[in-house]
Amino acid sequence: MDTPLAPEVLRRKKFVILCCGVVMYFLTSMSKVLIPAQIIGDLKALGLSEHDIAATGAAYFYAYAASQLLAGIFADRFGGVRILLIGGTMFAAGVLGFPLHDHLGVMLFCRVLTGFGAGTVFLGVAKLVNDLYPVKFSLVLSAILVLGYFGPTVGTTPMTLLIKAAGWKLAMLLPGALVAAALALVVSRMSGTVKPVVTGQTLQPLFAVMRNKAMWFLCLGTSVIFGAYYAVSSYFGKASLESVCQLAPAQAATVIMVLTMAVAVNNMGVNGVLKLCGSRRKLTALTGGMLMVAGAVLGWAAFRMAAPPWYMVGAAYLLLALPAGFFPLFCTIGKELCPPEFVALAVALVNFWCFVAIAVFQSVIGGILAAGAGYSGVLLFILIMAAIGVLLQCFYPETRQKQG
DSSP states (O other): OOOOOOHHHHHHHHHHHHHHHHHHHHHHHHHTTTTTGGGHHHHHHTTOOHHHHHHHHHHHHHHHHHHHHHHHHHHHHHOHHHHHHHHHHHHHHHHHHGGGOOOHHHHHHHHHHHHHHHHHHHHHHHHHHHHHOSTTHHHHHHHHHHHHHTHHHHTTHHHHHHHHHHOHHHHHHHHHHHHHHHHHHHHHHOTTTOOOOOOOOOSHHHHHHHTOHHHHHHHHHHHHHHHHHHHIIIIIHHHHHHHTSOOOHHHHHHHHHHHHHHHHHHHHHHHHHHHHTTTOHHHHHHHHHHHHHHHHHHHHHHHTSSSOOHHHHHHHHHHHHGGGGGHHHHHHHHHHHSOGGGHHHHHHHHHHHHHHHHHHHHHHHHHHHHTTOHHHHHHHHHHHHHHHHHHHHTTSOOOTTSOO
């Protein structure tokens, strides 16, 4: 057992570890859009089919979703430092292993490690923020989330240029190497910061929240927004702009980069939309769903044309992307639909279903493209799911009058 540290020494050590965790979180956020989006051509050159390539993306998101449910249940027992170490180690191993193997099974396993590690890193950061800033938890975590949302921005145009200069395998190793370096710094500072494992936690809170019908409508209704956004940003968006709109890889990556920046900014801009809706949280969430419907309609119409202009497709993708910036709002609604003692678990469940949807969308879209239905078929699928999502959101209550 570590020797107890003076409070000020412990705080300084945990602050350094938190800074390392923020760096890791930024890199894990960037990893969401790297594979397969930036290297689809390289993966095809290895002999992978459209379905195989989609599976490399879906595996990551299924694992990320599982991490929110499983690691979320045990995070309080293990503590932030231990959770961060576990997540960072898994992420680094997955990222470093992926480009070093050409066998699909090994590549999928590495993506599972990467996804589970990425989700666990986020939970470790959240726990450390709560340890250091319990009063300002929401403010500090929100700032870290905004920083994390710029990770996918770096994962687009800058990584495309790096891939062109250094090759895809070397470029894909970089995030893992940087996380490994951050982990080494954490290990050097962790003495005295790792708390004993707490016993006695059960699954009862999870079952209690899952019996809440309103939470099901919220989680399933909003999850399709993230399924569509990540499908565009991390799978078919860049490829469609290159193959159909005839943009160069760097130009297509720039369009996707703009989308990710818009989503990052919209994490704060959603407050303006909320004011315009008279602080009606449900109405604001429905506005996001309708933006997704509009984007799907525009995109479907564009890909029905013989040669859709890139700006028309880009506008459709922007409409699909903007509602993903409403994530803080969806978490607030989830918090207000559940008893106060289940707040953290409610937020974890919102995140869990979002990543389940992301994985499902990538799997289904891969099947649509493999079947030869083209991008118009993809946008038709997104349109149907968007309409279902809006319908589901109609069935949970307005929470404007509750305290957030």
